Amino acid sequence: MSKIVTLQQSIMAEDERFAAAIRESNERRGLLMVNMIGSPGCGKTTILERTAQSSGLSFGVIEGDLATNRDAERLDRLGVPVVQVNTHGGCHLEANVIEKAMESLPLDSLDVLFVENVGNLVCPAEFDLGEDFKAALLSTPEGADKPLKYPYLFSSSKVVLLTKVDLLPYLPFDMKMFSEDVKKLNPEAPVIPMNGMTGEGVEEWTKLLREKIREKKAHAR
Amino acid sequence: MSKIVTLQQSIMAEDERFAAAIRESNERRGLLMVNMIGSPGCGKTTILERTAQSSGLSFGVIEGDLATNRDAERLDRLGVPVVQVNTHGGCHLEANVIEKAMESLPLDSLDVLFVENVGNLVCPAEFDLGEDFKAALLSTPEGADKPLKYPYLFSSSKVVLLTKVDLLPYLPFDMKMFSEDVKKLNPEAPVIPMNGMTGEGVEEWTKLLREKIREKKAHAR
Numbered sequence: 001m002s003k004i005v006t007l008q009q010s011i012m013a014e015d016e017r018f019a020a021a022i023r024e025s026n027e028r029r030g031l032l033m034v035n036m037i038g039s040p041g042c043g044k045t046t047i048l049e050r051t052a053q054s055s056g057l058s059f060g061v062i063e064g065d066l067a068t069n070r071d072a073e074r075l076d077r078l079g080v081p082v083v084q085v086n087t088h089g090g091c092h093l094e095a096n097v098i099e100k101a102m103e104s105l106p107l108d109s110l111d112v113l114f115v116e117n118v119g120n121l122v123c124p125a126e127f128d129l130g131e132d133f134k135a136a137l138l139s140t141p142e143g144a145d146k147p148l149k150y151p152y153l154f155s156s157s158k159v160v161l162l163t164k165v166d167l168l169p170y171l172p173f174d175m176k177m178f179s180e181d182v183k184k185l186n187p188e189a190p191v192i193p194m195n196g197m198t199g200e201g202v203e204e205w206t207k208l209l210r211e212k213i214r215e216k217k218a219h220a221r
Numbered sequence: 222m223s224k225i226v227t228l229q230q231s232i233m234a235e236d237e238r239f240a241a242a243i244r245e246s247n248e249r250r251g252l253l254m255v256n257m258i259g260s261p262g263c264g265k266t267t268i269l270e271r272t273a274q275s276s277g278l279s280f281g282v283i284e285g286d287l288a289t290n291r292d293a294e295r296l297d298r299l300g301v302p303v304v305q306v307n308t309h310g311g312c313h314l315e316a317n318v319i320e321k322a323m324e325s326l327p328l329d330s331l332d333v334l335f336v337e338n339v340g341n342l343v344c345p346a347e348f349d350l351g352e353d354f355k356a357a358l359l360s361t362p363e364g365a366d367k368p369l370k371y372p373y374l375f376s377s378s379k380v381v382l383l384t385k386v387d388l389l390p391y392l393p394f395d396m397k398m399f400s401e402d403v404k405k406l407n408p409e410a411p412v413i414p415m416n417g418m419t420g421e422g423v424e425e426w427t428k429l430l431r432e433k434i435r436e437k438k439a440h441a442r
Contacts, residue, residue, distance in 0.1 A: 039260045040342050040371065041363030066343060068369050089373065091312060091343035119370070120341050121261050122287065122312035141362035141385060142262025148289050149340070150261065152310065164362060167391055 015127065018095035022102070022130025030220025032112040032213045035129050037153055038137030040119030043163035045071040046196035047137070047205070048114060052078045054199060055206040057213070059112045060105040064093040066118065081105050092123035095130055111213050121146070125153035132216065133158035136189075140164045140171055144178035147185055155185040159208060165193045165200065236348065239316035243323070243351025251441025253333040253434045256350050258374055259358030261340030264384035266292040267417035268358070268426070269335060273299045275420060276427040278434070280333045281326040285314040287339065302326050313344035316351055332434050342367070346374035353437065354379035357410075361385045361392055365399035368406055376406040380429060386414045386421065 026033050036044050048061060052075065060081040063072045072084035083101040085093060093115060105113065115131065117124035125134065136157035138146055141164060147154040154160065160182055168175075182191055190208070194201030247254050257265050269282060273296065281302040284293045293305035304322040306314060314336060326334065336352065338345035346355065357378035359367055362385060368375040375381065381403055389396075403412055411429070415422030 039262070039340070039363070040367050041260070065370055067372055068366075070366055070370070089343070089347065091341070118343065119260070120312070120343055122310070122339065122341055123344065126310065139362060141360060141388065142260070145289075145291055146261050149286055149291070151288055167362065167388065170388055170391060 015095045018099050019128040019130040022095060022099055026113075026130065026132070026216075027219070028221050029107060030217040031107055031110060032209070032216045033115065033129075033131045034112060034209075034212075035115045035117060035124070035131035035134045036137060037117045037121070037124045037134055037157070038119065038161075038163075039121055039139070039142055042119070042137045042139040042142065043194070043196045044116045044119070044137055045074055047161060047163065047194060047202075048075060048080070048116065049078060050196055050199050050202045051206065051209075052080050054202055055209065057111045057206065057209060058109060059114055060107070060110045062093070062098060062101045062105075062113070062115045064116060064118045066090070071116065081110075087118060091118055091120050092127050093117050093129060094127055098129045112209060121150040121153050125150075125156060132212065135159050135161055137161045137163055140167050140173050144174040144181075147178065147181040151185055154182060154189075157186065157189055160186075160189050160191045161194050161201070161205065162191055163194045163196060166195045166197055236316045239320050240349040240351040243316060243320055247334075247351065247353070247437075248440070249442050250328060251438040252328055252331060253430070253437040254336065254350075254352040255333060255430075255433075256336045256338060256345070256352040256355045257358060258338045258342070258345045258355055258378070259340065259382075259384075260342055260360070260363055263340070263358045263360040263363065264415070264417045265337045265340070265358055266295055268382060268384065268415060268423075269296060269301070269337065270299060271417055271420050271423045272427065272430075273301050275423055276430065278332045278427065278430060279330060280335055281328070281331050283314070283319060283322045283326075283334070283336045285337060285339045287311070292337065302331075308339060312339055312341050313348050314338050314350060315348055319350045333430060342371040342374050346371075346377060353433065356380050356382055358382045358384055361388050361394050365395040365402075368399065368402040372406055375403060375410075378407065378410055380426075381407075381410050381412045382415050382422070382426065383412055384415045384417060387416045387418055
């Protein structure tokens with residue numbers, strides 16, 4: 001196992017230079033960047049669709065998938081500027097690809113740039129893309145035991161979006177354990193319950209984004 | 222990106238020797254080995270619990286998780302011989318770890334050895350553990366678009382277990398698209414609809430396992 005760790009570290013060192021360059025360029029612009037991380041099908045694209053429909057924010061999206069353009073097409077239909085990155089087997093996005101993708105987006109006219117990472121709770125959490133913060137998404141059917149099983153994502157994110165709360169009546173989801181486990185890993189992170197079908201939670205999510213955007217713009221150089 | 226691919230390939234070449242050794246040892250014993258791959262919370266452990274309760278098969282389990290022993294404890298409570306492997310950030314299991322874990326299991330008294338891989342549709346599909354076949358698990362809340370988005374897992378598995386079918390009435394799951402996409406990627410693989418709450422599908426899954434066990438034992442050297 002030690003061999004693998006060494007290799008990952010050397011990739012990361014290489015990639016940290018790209019992440020630092022992205023961070024600096026976003027700071028100059030006052031552009032907020034959010035790295036959205038969650039399992040396949042947890043609702044990442046749906047939350048972005050709802051955000052497009054009701055937040056009033058101007059945002060762009062970099063979509064990461066192993067294959068297909070389906071998610072990018074969903075956002076494009078709503079008029080969101082979007083770049084699809086297909087990783088062809090790669091389990092996460094890396095900063096060098098993000099830098100390239102950003103060249104195709106109208107960055108100066110955006111309030112926020114979302115990266116929808118590859119559906120995976122593990123590897124995407126470990127790679128810095130130059131973002132301001134990570135948002136961890138968990139859908140209720142995945143189960144309340146996931147924060148402790150994927151601790152790095154939940155401890156390193158600034159907000160936890162609990163999606164598909166409309167399914168709670170049909171699921172053995174222990175909300176008390178979930179909330180306690182998230183608090184143990186990350187006492188500061190708010191948990192926002194969301195329902196992509198009705199738009200529940202989008203208002204709270206938008207409020208959090210507006211605060212972060214304001215802070216970012218205030219510090220633009 | 223080319224750098225990463227090269228690194229993965231060299232790890233894999235190393236690991237293929239372990240996988241080959243495991244495959245040979247299982248062939249001598251006539252022991253079937255199944256690599257269970259699916260997202261976090263898709264129901265991998267629940268399906269193994271139901272299999273323990275009603276299949277009549279004698280099996281052992283190697284549990285892969287980033288952290289915690291929760292899944293191993295669930296199976297241990299049912300009397301299933303189980304070894305927990307914590308990968309501490311690793312997004313998949315590798316054959317060298319499987320070989321070590323197998324030393325702690327009563328292999329001669331088992332019909333089948335299950336590996337419950339780390340919850341992830343990407344990396345686990347790319348690493349050969351010496352198994353006879355992979356089982357791809359998808360839970361209905363993850364969405365019908367996942368086979369085309371994670372094509373390697375679905376094209377390289379011998380069976381697809383569609384879990385949590387009890388939630389279908391509450392979900393926008395396009396069963397026709399799902400079935401067609403799976404067929405496109407993998408015309409031979411049966412899709413077994415399962416419900417871990419009621420045990421639906423366990424009989425068909427057990428039947429498939431019994432066939433594979435019979436073939437394996439017939440070819441034991």
